[in-house]
Amino acid sequence: MPLCFSLKLQSNPTDHLNSFSTYQTYSVKDQIVRLANEPSTVNWMKSVRREMHENPELSYEEFETSALIRRELEKLGVAYKWPVAKTGVVATIGSGSPPFVALRADMDALPIEEMVDWENKSKVEGKMHACGHDGHVAMLLGAAKILKQLQDTLQGTVVLIFQPAEERGVGAKDMIEEGVLDNVEAVFGMHIVLDYPTGVVGLRPGEFLAGCGSFKAKIHGKGGHAAIPQQSIDPILAASTSVISLQSIVSRETDPLDSQVVSVAVIKAGSSFNVIPESATISGTFRAFSKKNFKGLMNRIEEVVKGQAAVHRCSAEVEFLGKEHPTIPPTVNDERIYEQVRGISSEIVGEENIQLAHTSMGSEDFAFYLDKVPGFMLFLGTRNEKIGAIHAPHSPNYIIDEDVFPIGAAIHAAFAHSFLSDSTVKLHLHNF
Numbered sequence: 460m461p462l463c464f465s466l467k468l469q470s471n472p473t474d475h476l477n478s479f480s481t482y483q484t485y486s487v488k489d490q491i492v493r494l495a496n497e498p499s500t501v502n503w504m505k506s507v508r509r510e511m512h513e514n515p516e517l518s519y520e521e522f523e524t525s526a527l528i529r530r531e532l533e534k535l536g537v538a539y540k541w542p543v544a545k546t547g548v549v550a551t552i553g554s555g556s557p558p559f560v561a562l563r564a565d566m567d568a569l570p571i572e573e574m575v576d577w578e579n580k581s582k583v584e585g586k587m588h589a590c591g592h593d594g595h596v597a598m599l600l601g602a603a604k605i606l607k608q609l610q611d612t613l614q615g616t617v618v619l620i621f622q623p624a625e626e627r628g629v630g631a632k633d634m635i636e637e638g639v640l641d642n643v644e645a646v647f648g649m650h651i652v653l654d655y656p657t658g659v660v661g662l663r664p665g666e667f668l669a670g671c672g673s674f675k676a677k678i679h680g681k682g683g684h685a686a687i688p689q690q691s692i693d694p695i696l697a698a699s700t701s702v703i704s705l706q707s708i709v710s711r712e713t714d715p716l717d718s719q720v721v722s723v724a725v726i727k728a729g730s731s732f733n734v735i736p737e738s739a740t741i742s743g744t745f746r747a748f749s750k751k752n753f754k755g756l757m758n759r760i761e762e763v764v765k766g767q768a769a770v771h772r773c774s775a776e777v778e779f780l781g782k783e784h785p786t787i788p789p790t791v792n793d794e795r796i797y798e799q800v801r802g803i804s805s806e807i808v809g810e811e812n813i814q815l816a817h818t819s820m821g822s823e824d825f826a827f828y829l830d831k832v833p834g835f836m837l838f839l840g841t842r843n844e845k846i847g848a849i850h851a852p853h854s855p856n857y858i859i860d861e862d863v864f865p866i867g868a869a870i871h872a873a874f875a876h877s878f879l880s881d882s883t884v885k886l887h888l889h890n891f
């Protein structure tokens with residue numbers, strides 16, 4: 460456990476006696492930190508995580524994972540709804556009345572063969588928890604345990620979302636369609652990362668993670684003999700000029716200081732050297748940090764491909780939403796909730812362990828929740844050279860430092876508790 464975390468426990472509450480409300484807030488935080496660090500809770504979080512780690516399940520196959528979560532919630536006496544979006548579990552703690560605040564953990568694994576040799580190595584060939592989602596579940600269960608013990612002090616209801624299929628980018632969207640955000644005023648989530656040492660919190664207000672989109676354009680021409688081109692309408696020529704023109708969107712139309720990407724990664728057309736095909740298909744990906752730019756890229760990709768197709772007497776269809784490669788919007792953190800999350804995090808890990816997180820081209824389907832309600836996602840460091848926790852997510856050598864669990868559980872619980880207690884945050888959100 461990082462020193463800063465232990466030090467927090469030794470802080471003198473009388474330092475905060477100058478304000479009664481601050482003292483009360485501190486007192487609840489102190490209880491949360493104490494509950495999070497109870498050895499039985501820490502060991503339980505580790506054992507739940509290790510059980511999950513040994514039995515990784517891919518997106519929308521999280522049946523045993525879901526059963527494990529329900530089993531632990533039942534032990535805690537926490538009510539839940541299931542199934543939500545096939546394998547998802549939605550638990551509630553508190554008064555059962557508004558306001559509602561949501562905490563989220565994802566629970567799917569990856570199709571990766573684990574290369575780490577340790578006692579709780581994945582028992583399933585070709586599958587591994589290599590993105591820390593087993594840790595996310597353990598920390599949210601930890602928060603459930605803490606909040607259950609404090610439920611008489613909750614001034615509203617905490618909704619705990621255990622979500623499937625984050626890695627496929629569809630779980631959050633499906634959970635929302637099943638109503639998990641109904642009446643919810645704010646949503647909070649975290650991802651453990653190897654960018655920071657264990658216990659360091661990375662926060663970024665506003666634009667945080669890029670939106671990730673994929674497109675597929677089918678260009679229709681008229682097939683014929685390649686030696687008699689005047690009798691055909693060539694879709695390959697239209698596809699070729701489309702690829703070149705798509706590159707001018709980022710290089711000529713966008714601010715060089717505002718990162719955006721358009722890449723064509725697939726071209727499919729033709730099967731014989733002397734036949735002009737009926738159609739050609741190009742597909743690729745696009746990324747941007749703001750919703751405006753993301754939407755702008757979508758519009759321009761469609762216009763450019765259709766325009767280039769028309770120049771060459773072809774027609775084109777451009778598709779953005781596919782079940783296989785869904786479009787994920789940019790993750791944009793609410794700037795008002797940032798202040799609250801920053802305050803809570805610094806009380807738990809110490810101001811010296813708070814960093815401004817960099818923007819990242821990676822995407823998170825948590826963005827779907829943020830599209831619906833104000834909220835915040837933070838990065839929680841789990842890097843520890845001593846135990847080899849240095850490899851990036853999705854690496855077969857991925858290791859996390861389990862000492863991060865009480866910190867994550869405490870931040871989850873403290874956010875929910877203080878959001879429900881802090882009328883000023885709620886008031887600001889209502890004025891939004």
Ligand SMILES: [Zn+2]
Pocket residue numbers: 589590626852853
């Ligand atoms: Zn991942």
Ligand SMILES: [Zn+2]
Pocket residue numbers: 590591592625650
């Ligand atoms: Zn992840």
